Amino acid sequence: MKWRLCAAILLMAGCQSAPLADITPGDAPALESDEAGWWMTWEKAEQEIATSGNRIADPELDAYLKGVICKIAAEYCSALRVYVMRQPDFNAQMAPNGMMIVWSGLLIRVQNEAQLAAVLGHEIGHYQRRHTLSIMRKLRKTTTALTAIALMTGGVVPAAADAAILVGMGTLLHHNREQEAEADTIGIERIAAAGYDPREVAEIWAGIAREAKADKQFSTLGFFATHPAPETRLRDMAAQAQKLLAPQNERNTGAAQFDAAVVSYRMMLLNDEITMRKHERSNVVIDRLLEEETISLEAAAFFRGELYRVRGEKGDDLRAVAQYREAVTGAEPPPQAYRNLGLVLRRLGEKALAREAFQNYVEHAPDATDRAMVDTYVQELTQ
Amino acid sequence: MPQSWLLPSLLILAFAASGCTMTKVLKPETAGTVDPARAKVLLLPLDVELSELAGGGTLTPRADWTTTAREHLEKAIGTRIANSKASHVAADPALLSAESRHLQLFKLHEAIGESIYQHQAGGPNGQLQVIPTLKFGFDWTLGESVRALKEETGANYALFVHVRDSYATAGRKVAMVGSLLVCGATGFCMPIGTGVRNAFASLVDLNTGQVVWFNRSYSETGDLREADPATKAMKAMLEGLPL
Numbered sequence: 184m185k186w187r188l189c190a191a192i193l194l195m196a197g198c199q200s201a202p203l204a205d206i207t208p209g210d211a212p213a214l215e216s217d218e219a220g221w222w223m224t225w226e227k228a229e230q231e232i233a234t235s236g237n238r239i240a241d242p243e244l245d246a247y248l249k250g251v252i253c254k255i256a257a258e259y260c261s262a263l264r265v266y267v268m269r270q271p272d273f274n275a276q277m278a279p280n281g282m283m284i285v286w287s288g289l290l291i292r293v294q295n296e297a298q299l300a301a302v303l304g305h306e307i308g309h310y311q312r313r314h315t316l317s318i319m320r321k322l323r324k325t326t327t328a329l330t331a332i333a334l335m336t337g338g339v340v341p342a343a344a345d346a347a348i349l350v351g352m353g354t355l356l357h358h359n360r361e362q363e364a365e366a367d368t369i370g371i372e373r374i375a376a377a378g379y380d381p382r383e384v385a386e387i388w389a390g391i392a393r394e395a396k397a398d399k400q401f402s403t404l405g406f407f408a409t410h411p412a413p414e415t416r417l418r419d420m421a422a423q424a425q426k427l428l429a430p431q432n433e434r435n436t437g438a439a440q441f442d443a444a445v446v447s448y449r450m451m452l453l454n455d456e457i458t459m460r461k462h463e464r465s466n467v468v469i470d471r472l473l474e475e476e477t478i479s480l481e482a483a484a485f486f487r488g489e490l491y492r493v494r495g496e497k498g499d500d501l502r503a504v505a506q507y508r509e510a511v512t513g514a515e516p517p518p519q520a521y522r523n524l525g526l527v528l529r530r531l532g533e534k535a536l537a538r539e540a541f542q543n544y545v546e547h548a549p550d551a552t553d554r555a556m557v558d559t560y561v562q563e564l565t566q
Numbered sequence: 567m568p569q570s571w572l573l574p575s576l577l578i579l580a581f582a583a584s585g586c587t588m589t590k591v592l593k594p595e596t597a598g599t600v601d602p603a604r605a606k607v608l609l610l611p612l613d614v615e616l617s618e619l620a621g622g623g624t625l626t627p628r629a630d631w632t633t634t635a636r637e638h639l640e641k642a643i644g645t646r647i648a649n650s651k652a653s654h655v656a657a658d659p660a661l662l663s664a665e666s667r668h669l670q671l672f673k674l675h676e677a678i679g680e681s682i683y684q685h686q687a688g689g690p691n692g693q694l695q696v697i698p699t700l701k702f703g704f705d706w707t708l709g710e711s712v713r714a715l716k717e718e719t720g721a722n723y724a725l726f727v728h729v730r731d732s733y734a735t736a737g738r739k740v741a742m743v744g745s746l747l748v749c750g751a752t753g754f755c756m757p758i759g760t761g762v763r764n765a766f767a768s769l770v771d772l773n774t775g776q777v778v779w780f781n782r783s784y785s786e787t788g789d790l791r792e793a794d795p796a797t798k799a800m801k802a803m804l805e806g807l808p809l
Contacts, residue, residue, distance in 0.1 A: 233664045326622025550587035
């Protein structure tokens, strides 16, 4: 019974669809096609994205990302548009009409241009192979097949209809994971062809695996239902890199170019990361930035202080104080470290120390927008 | 062959085929009356999307149908306004380009329109989502920033129209009939719906930003891809429009 059901679903939903041809640069789909329909809805979504308050609309950053895209996919250079959204997670998205979305959390998780290019190349892979269209067609066929099966069997054997749903959804998820693997391969091939060191791709997944390991909630995110596990991708990418590695590509990571493009954003992005309230995972992000020496020890201490302050478990306030104190030992201490040190000390009832911290803040940031509030605290703590 | 299920099935089928159209008009209690003779109505680009409803219930948007329907509806609404005492101001498509500041106003209306639609006017397929703590009458405004639109276009009212419609494939129709037959024969009843139209429209006073008229319409019949049914649908969508 079961295999016959599977066969029925595969017949109706699976095997008949041949892989789609690659998208032709500059071609728009025929108006009466389903593809044109999806483009129409994505064009509207793109207008929303372009004018969204959540967008980081920085022409310089956009131009840098576009430059990397054109370097690894010259043929699609004019067909793709990239938008950076202020989303503190690791992700990028590709719409079938050529809109690419980069989540800001990606920019503190990839370590150099080679890694960034691999993620962008992965997204280009989805675009090139028209993956969204393929999954939408498959979904349509599968649900239609499931309805037919439910009608044919449901009244008599309801369990059969349930089994069919499981098989059908499994087919879809499998298809999705196949697409992800294909996009991974396209990404790594493209960066190798553009002269980057392909071994960098495995580093992305090593980082994500570290975050996933630190944060128990991480693995329950929907992301891993449709994407291969980071460890698997690490292994696959490392193996592919060995085949693709050319001597002239070795250690060509574009680290300096990447750093120059994102350095002015790092503190903001780390502040955003803190707001996610995912203590363990954020600690991994800070660790990795420290290891690659893109943030100072003092900056790292400040953000660890922040992590303790927002978590607020037993003993965290004292831990936060210790981190903030370390954060202000450098040549150019971040003024916020003084302010937040003051906040935590005030919470601890250390009036004199809190007042001193707030006064230090005002001294280091006399034009701060929250000056009036901090002055009120100083007054309150003087009484 | 048992005949007992045949009659009920046919009755259900007949009912399903007949379809229905519902409208719900809302107006603020405090609004002054609209004087059609002095109204210059800006018809904003229609927000239309037509989709194909497949056997399993998935919706696939169709660009060609959408384009045709938008043309029919724009023409029908234009004629409706031209036949009233009000004058019609055609909207420049550039008004809603990504670079235009008015796009934000359009997005604001979308949010407000959706809220009225979901929580006060019946929602999709008539499923009203009541917010228990939201106890006020019909009182919505886009704010005075709408005046920028007035200054640029010379209109004193703006008409926003939002339409989502879907049409069943042959496979879906077969599934509908099949489900009714199975339901009658075995008692296993799987609700399989047909394509429906959910639309809402609002008239906004460009001096105050107030929504002075709102109408939700729902229909299971009428093909927007053809001129005559589109005109008929437009009449339902603009029912009670104070112009």
